[in-house]
Amino acid sequence: MEPSSVKYKFMKEVEHLDYYIPGGYHPVMVSDKFCADRYTIAHKLGFGRSATAWLAENTKQSRLVALKISTAESAERTHEMQILSHLASAKSGLTGGKATVQKLLDSFMFSRPNGTHQCLVTDATRINIHELKDAAYHRLLHLPAARAIASQLIIESRFAGDPGEDSVSFPADIWMLACTIWDIFGSSPPFEAFPITLDEVTIKHVELLGKLPN
Numbered sequence: 403m404e405p406s407s408v409k410y411k412f413m414k415e416v417e418h419l420d421y422y423i424p425g426g427y428h429p430v431m432v433s434d435k436f437c438a439d440r441y442t443i444a445h446k447l448g449f450g451r452s453a454t455a456w457l458a459e460n461t462k463q464s465r466l467v468a469l470k471i472s473t474a475e476s477a478e479r480t481h482e483m484q485i486l487s488h489l490a491s492a493k494s495g496l497t498g499g500k501a502t503v504q505k506l507l508d509s510f511m512f513s514r515p516n517g518t519h520q521c522l523v524t525d526a527t528r529i530n531i532h533e534l535k536d537a538a539y540h541r542l543l544h545l546p547a548a549r550a551i552a553s554q555l556i557i558e559s560r561f562a563g564d565p566g567e568d569s570v571s572f573p574a575d576i577w578m579l580a581c582t583i584w585d586i587f588g589s590s591p592p593f594e595a596f597p598i599t600l601d602e603v604t605i606k607h608v609e610l611l612g613k614l615p616n
Contacts, residue, residue: 417449425475427454428519436521437510441469451600452476457526466526467507474517483509483522503558531586541589552583577611 406420413419421427434443440462447455447468453476456469472480486506508523531551535541543551559579584592592610607614 417454421473422516424516426473426516428471428474428514428516430454430456430471436469436512437508441467441523443469452480458523460523468524468526470522470524472520472522474519477511477518477520480520483520486522486524535589543586548587552586555579555582555586577614 406423408420410419417427422429430443430446432443432445435441436443436458440460441458442461443456443458444466445457447457449455453470453472456471458467458469459465460467470482483506486504489503490505504524504527506522506524510521510523511518512521513519531543535543538544542548556579559575581592604614
């Protein structure tokens with residue numbers, strides 16, 4: 403997917419507008435409706451390289467939910483729906499694990515001019531770690547809070563494994579966990595995803611940490 407040739411004025415804290423092209427983001431506006439009018443958009447929550455997130459009302463159940471709408475390019479290669487479904491059905495002897503796992507309430511695909519997009523529906527959560535850091539002095543959490551969050555993350559990550567199996571014993575899992583902990587303690591993520599391509603992000607991974615795990 404190549405960015406649009408149209409030049410936009412830079413807007414802080416907004417996704418790249420030149421990615422609203424075939425294969426890219428789906429344009430969403432407040433009051434838009436999805437899935438046979440079940441979900442009505444109420445507010446924008448955020449964005450990432452491959453999706454935008456929106457607060458919506460489930461009009462059938464009169465409750466607020468979060469909609470994560472993927473880019474058309476990433477709709478077929480994302481595994482987030484399968485991961486959330488697997489975690490929801492996981493059998494684990496650990497107590498409290500499922501309480502920290504995001505619950506997938508619904509999912510659907512829809513086609514628009516920019517392509518076919520995947521939409522994941524989850525509970526509307528409260529402030530996340532990034533927002534908490536943005537509100538903190540120098541974008542750094544107090545050390546005791548950061549340690550507590552990282553410790554809980556390490557403990558609860560075991561919930562993803564099978565009983566009797568250490569789920570963080572594989573190099574790829576340790577590598578991903580380390581990147582997440584870095585993000586909690588640091589003032590910026592270890593790798594920036596904008597405005598470079600996914601291949602360039604991988605190159606940065608290798609330059610910093612060496613060869614990726616198999």
